[in-house]
Amino acid sequence: MSKLAKKGVMSIKPYQPGKPIDEVKRELLLDEVYKLASNENSLGPSKKALTAIKDALSDLNRYPDGNCYYLKVEASKNLGFKPENFVFGNGSDELIAIIIQAFMNEDENAIIAEPTFLEYRLIAEAYGRRVKVVPSVNMKYDIDGMRKAIDDKTKLVFIANPDNPTGTYITDKQLTKFLENIPGDVIVVMDEAYYDFIDAKDYPDTVRHLKDKNLIILRTFSKAYGLAGLRVGFALANSELVECMNRVRQPFNVNSLAQVGASAALADTTHLKKTRQTVLKGKKFLYGALDRIGLSYVPSQTNFILVDVKKDSWDVFQKLLRYGVIVRDMKPYKLDSYIRVTIGTDKENRKFIEAVKKVIKED
Ligand SMILES: Cc1ncc(COP(=O)(O)O)c(C=O)c1O
Known part of the structure; x- marks a missing residue:
């Protein structure tokens, strides 16, 4: 049936969105899952x-x-x-x-x-x-x-x-x-x-x-x-x-x-300000924590950070899932040793750091 597709359609690589929280809970039988994969606002809507x-x-x-x-x-x-x-x-x-x-x-x-x-x-x-x-x-x-x-x-x-x-x-x-x-x-x-x-x-x-x-x-x-x-x-x-x-x-x-x-x-400018402060504070925390672990990252003007895990990014992504943390594997961007993590709430940022520390020590 794919023969019916317009010229060029079958060579398009579909966009891979961040993995949904419920999917990870279901697949890995986890109760608590933190999604830091799609640069969403961790404080929720206004x-x-x-x-x-x-x-x-x-x-x-x-x-x-x-x-x-x-x-x-x-x-x-x-x-x-x-x-x-x-x-x-x-x-x-x-x-x-x-x-x-x-x-x-x-x-x-x-x-x-x-x-x-x-x-x-x-x-x-x-x-x-x-x-x-x-x-x-x-x-x-x-x-x-x-x-x-x-x-x-x-x-x-x-x-x-x-x-x-x-x-x-x-x-x-x-x-x-x-x-x-x-x-x-x-x-x-x-x-x-x-x-x-x-x-x-x-x-x-x-x-x-x-x-x-x-x-x-x-x-x-x-x-x-x-x-x-x-x-x-x-x-x-x-x-x-x-x-x-x-x-x-x-x-x-x-x-x-x-x-x-x-x-x-x-x-709702109050919610916007709070969001911005949460991200700027979270960014500082993550920079410091990543420095202490010895992982390099690209300084960011956004609500996410690109981190060089110096290992296969897909493997690190999978292992982080086991700790209930969803990040984004950067293979589709041809950055094979990088993950991208959204800056979240204090709790989410700490969970990510705890998990990444453990994962990079694993073989
Ligand atoms: C640079 C950039 N532009 C646009 C978008 C898409 O945003 P929207 O949710 O408004 O479609 C994103 C989402 O990640 C993005 O990173």
């Missing part, structure tokens, strides 16, 4: 978002607002852009697909780094579009190399800033120089999924480039806002690019619970 969602349940017989009106108003208050500069999506994953559908012709390519978020390649390939891969250097984007890779068939450049899975970022200076030197018919997608965890002083104020560049900024409610299960993210761009994206978007792509939940989460 209580205000939960209340808004509960209040909206009785309207589920109605279609959602296809224009996300109230959510756009809340987001524009928050970010200082007009509602017409926003496109909301079923997670930023969907926005990546919308961007590829709206802008890439069949013979055009997108520039991506390696390692980077795997969805750029997977979604482009699912639409039969080509990517040109520019390897990163010392876990950082080779931004000059990415500029040089642009050819007359390049339409998009995807930059995860900070990057997943490395946690590294490109600076304001690097981004400004990059944007000054790219052709006017290339669109740069700045994926800022981890924006709320940044503490680097030289991280770019990307929105200031929106006025005069072909630029799309992506943000998500799945990380700092703790709403990964609702699936909602947004793109910020000039209104002409927004208009193109709206033409390929499904009319009801963001469900009504996601709209009210995200709106309430945006207004």
Whole structure:
């Protein structure tokens, strides 16, 4: 039957999500399992978002607002852009697909780094579009190399800033120089999924480039806002690019619970601050603990850390599961001795450190 698939589909490697908690409990007969695999918010969703969602349940017989009106108003208050500069999506994953559908012709390519978020390649390939891969250097984007890779068939450049899975970022200076030197018919997608965890002083104020560049900024409610299960993210761009994206978007792509939940989460600045503090404190703890164990890691601007376990990453991943800790094996990113761990609550971070200490001593 797979012969019926469109050309190229059978060579796509499906995305492997983090292993769910219930699956690990079931398979390994464990009562307590800690998931530090998908860069979710360990504090949970904002209580205000939960209340808004509960209040909206009785309207589920109605279609959602296809224009996300109230959510756009809340987001524009928050970010200082007009509602017409926003496109909301079923997670930023969907926005990546919308961007590829709206802008890439069949013979055009997108520039991506390696390692980077795997969805750029997977979604482009699912639409039969080509990517040109520019390897990163010392876990950082080779931004000059990415500029040089642009050819007359390049339409998009995807930059995860900070990057997943490395946690590294490109600076304001690097981004400004990059944007000054790219052709006017290339669109740069700045994926800022981890924006709320940044503490680097030289991280770019990307929105200031929106006025005069072909630029799309992506943000998500799945990380700092703790709403990964609702699936909602947004793109910020000039209104002409927004208009193109709206033409390929499904009319009801963001469900009504996601709209009210995200709106309430945006207004709950207390929960956001607490989340940020938890991550920054947890990062410090994990750096110190990893230093003491003698494991090196890549300094991160996100809510996760890429750790070199100096052993087969799949094997370490499996052994950590036995201690009830789910991390992410980095083999799919060609980082065979690395795992990626989400920064969690104090308890989760300690559980991870206790488990990893034991696992690296095993043969
Ligand atoms: C860089 C990056 N972009 C986008 C996403 C997808 O986020 P969403 O849940 O909004 O689809 C992720 C999720 O891990 C990510 O790491």
